[in-house]
Amino acid sequence: METQHESCATCYHPRRTVCYRGYREMSAPVSGTEGYTDEAAELFRRYEGIPAADAHRAVLHLIPAASSRILDIGSGTGRDAAWFAAQGHRVVAVEPTDALRLPAMTLHPSPLIEWLNDSLPELACLRTRGERFDVVMLTAVWMHLDAQQRHRAMPNLAALVREGGTVIMKIRHGPVPAGRRMFEIPAEETIELARMQGLHPVLNLRAESSQQANRVAGVSWTSLAFVKGPTA
Numbered sequence: 001m002e003t004q005h006e007s008c009a010t011c012y013h014p015r016r017t018v019c020y021r022g023y024r025e026m027s028a029p030v031s032g033t034e035g036y037t038d039e040a041a042e043l044f045r046r047y048e049g050i051p052a053a054d055a056h057r058a059v060l061h062l063i064p065a066a067s068s069r070i071l072d073i074g075s076g077t078g079r080d081a082a083w084f085a086a087q088g089h090r091v092v093a094v095e096p097t098d099a100l101r102l103p104a105m106t107l108h109p110s111p112l113i114e115w116l117n118d119s120l121p122e123l124a125c126l127r128t129r130g131e132r133f134d135v136v137m138l139t140a141v142w143m144h145l146d147a148q149q150r151h152r153a154m155p156n157l158a159a160l161v162r163e164g165g166t167v168i169m170k171i172r173h174g175p176v177p178a179g180r181r182m183f184e185i186p187a188e189e190t191i192e193l194a195r196m197q198g199l200h201p202v203l204n205l206r207a208e209s210s211q212q213a214n215r216v217a218g219v220s221w222t223s224l225a226f227v228k229g230p231t232a
């Protein structure tokens with residue numbers, strides 16, 4: 001099921017066209033999504049070829065075994081949403097790129113996944129619902145936001161996780177692929193932004209890419225995780 005709120009200008013796209021090359025978004029592009037529509041077909045091949053359990057090896061111990069509420073922001077092809085759903089979790093998959101979200105819904109049909117067209121830094125539609133999640137995931141998304149957007153986004157993320165819940169981020173470093181909008185982000189900055197919102201760091205791990213071509217190109221990743229504590 002895809003949820004769209006007609007009253008919410010951010011997530012309601014009344015004028016969507018479909019052409020033989022894929023989905024063409026006619027509304028204003030979301031900052032950070034540059035390059036994704038044109039590469040969507042290739043990205044389905046690439047992202048779906050990486051087992052989710054391998055992509056998230058560093059944080060497997062932070063994902064609850066019991067059925068939980070998981071928010072996957074920048075859910076891409078839906079690989080991780082489907083993996084969570086297969087484990088019995090309820091997932092809200094937020095993805096602003098139509099060319100990824102719409103085929104993902106077809107590829108990974110599950111009554112446990114709700115697909116939502118929304119975006120950072122505001123997450124305007126999601127926030128109107130007032131939900132709290134056990135786990136908030138951002139895999140390969142945070143580095144698409146500039147410094148001002150990161151400052152704006154962190155309080156919104158913190159508001160979406162329940163007390164005692166976990167925020168998990170995987171942040172890319174290295175050369176920026178052609179056509180993408182991406183920033184180099186020191187882990188310390190994100191940790192400080194999170195701390196200011198009552199998110200306490202429990203993981204800070206840097207590792208080279210597991211993909212050989214990316215490794216050779218100098219791509220590495222930081223895995224960060226935070227647990228929400230009581231705010232003073």
Ligand SMILES: C[S@@+](CC[C@H](N)C(=O)[O-])C[C@H]1O[C@@H](n2cnc3c(N)ncnc32)[C@H](O)[C@@H]1O
Pocket residue numbers: 030031032033036047073074075076077079094095096097100118119120121138139140141144
């Ligand atoms: C590198 S892909 C990662 C996809 C998926 N998380 C994965 O690991 O396979 C980055 C995703 O972030 C999304 N994205 C980019 N800017 C965004 C924003 N401002 N808000 C939410 N998602 C965004 C893109 O559309 C894309 O799906």
